Amino acid sequence: xxxxxxxxxxxxxxxxxxxxxxxxxxxxxxxxxxxxxxxxxxxxxxxxxxxxxxxxxxxxxxxxxxxxxxxxxxxxxxxxxxxxxxxxxxxxxxxxxxxxxxxxxxxxxxxxxxxxxxxxxxxxxxxxxxxxxxxxxxxxxxxxxxxxxxxxxxxxxxxxxxxxxxxxxxxxxxxxxxxxxxxxxxxxxxxxxxxxxxxxxxxxxxxxxxxxxxxxxxxxxxxxxxxxxxxxxxxxxxxxxxxxxxxxxxxxxxxxxxxxxxxxxxxxxxxxxxxxxxxxxxxxx
Numbered sequence: 001x002x003x004x005x006x007x008x009x010x011x012x013x014x015x016x017x018x019x020x021x022x023x024x025x026x027x028x029x030x031x032x033x034x035x036x037x038x039x040x041x042x043x044x045x046x047x048x049x050x051x052x053x054x055x056x057x058x059x060x061x062x063x064x065x066x067x068x069x070x071x072x073x074x075x076x077x078x079x080x081x082x083x084x085x086x087x088x089x090x091x092x093x094x095x096x097x098x099x100x101x102x103x104x105x106x107x108x109x110x111x112x113x114x115x116x117x118x119x120x121x122x123x124x125x126x127x128x129x130x131x132x133x134x135x136x137x138x139x140x141x142x143x144x145x146x147x148x149x150x151x152x153x154x155x156x157x158x159x160x161x162x163x164x165x166x167x168x169x170x171x172x173x174x175x176x177x178x179x180x181x182x183x184x185x186x187x188x189x190x191x192x193x194x195x196x197x198x199x200x201x202x203x204x205x206x207x208x209x210x211x212x213x214x215x216x217x218x219x220x221x222x223x224x225x226x227x228x229x230x231x232x233x234x235x236x237x238x239x240x241x242x243x244x245x246x247x248x249x250x251x252x253x254x255x256x257x258x259x260x261x262x263x264x265x266x267x268x269x270x271x272x273x274x275x276x277x278x279x280x281x282x283x284x285x
Contacts, residue, residue: 004076006040007069009033014066019056027144069201092118095144096130099196101235102158102260113274125197150262156279158260164248166232178250181205190222190230201255
């Protein structure tokens with residue numbers, strides 16, 4: 001029976017052109033490679049090489065065999081990867097989200113509910129990429145701001161979220177009941193980079209200077225120590241609380257208040273039963 005390793009040697013010989021170069025590439029001795037090629041000829045039942053003193057070349061049979069070997073090796077590699085991918089997908093719940101707060105909540109809940117599973121997360125600002133990823137199997141669950149109308153896909157509501165300004169209590173606008181983005185346009189603000197789709201709203205603040213801090217602890221320290229405005233959401237505040245010495249004021253601009261939907265493939269319903277129960281309970285709050 002043909003062995004893949006022998007086909008790899010044949011393909012290497014065809015690529016390198018000589019026994020010396022192929023053996024060096026494969027990290028085996030020339031005699032070992034020569035024996036493997038003899039064995040391959042015996043198994044196929046035809047000569048694959050033209051041999052002369054100190055020289056060995058592929059004949060027409062050998063060139064065809066090498067070409068077909070490359071195809072078989074590629075297909076074998078694809079087979080291995082697809083099976084491994086299926087195995088990973090059965091052991092992994094991949095969550096993609098359009099916004100950070102629902103992603104944090106969902107990932108934490110799923111980690112608790114499925115302790116034997118791996119949880120992967122991705123925050124994207126492109127809803128179409130999330131929908132495509134769900135259909136392709138890249139994601140098991142995706143969080144969107146609109147109900148996805150996709151074949152074979154179901155969804156549940158996952159509550160809403162209100163974007164707010166997070167202002168120091170001595171800020172001139174700290175006493176307002178609500179504010180628009182324009183009200184703080186031109187100020188210097190603290191900003192986290194992982195905003196998801198909320199990033200689009202920053203276009204309404206073209207004159208604002210944003211100081212971006214990626215590290216969570218450092219961002220929290222800046223919130224406590226500085227007099228700069230920042231963003232927060234009611235959802236994040238319910239989960240993590242407000243920073244000391246700051247007030248949270250809702251933003252009234254269109255798009256600053258959203259409702260979330262968690263989508264999943266219908267075929268995954270049974271596997272995700274516990275997660276779906278949690279998602280449904282969150283939407284009723």
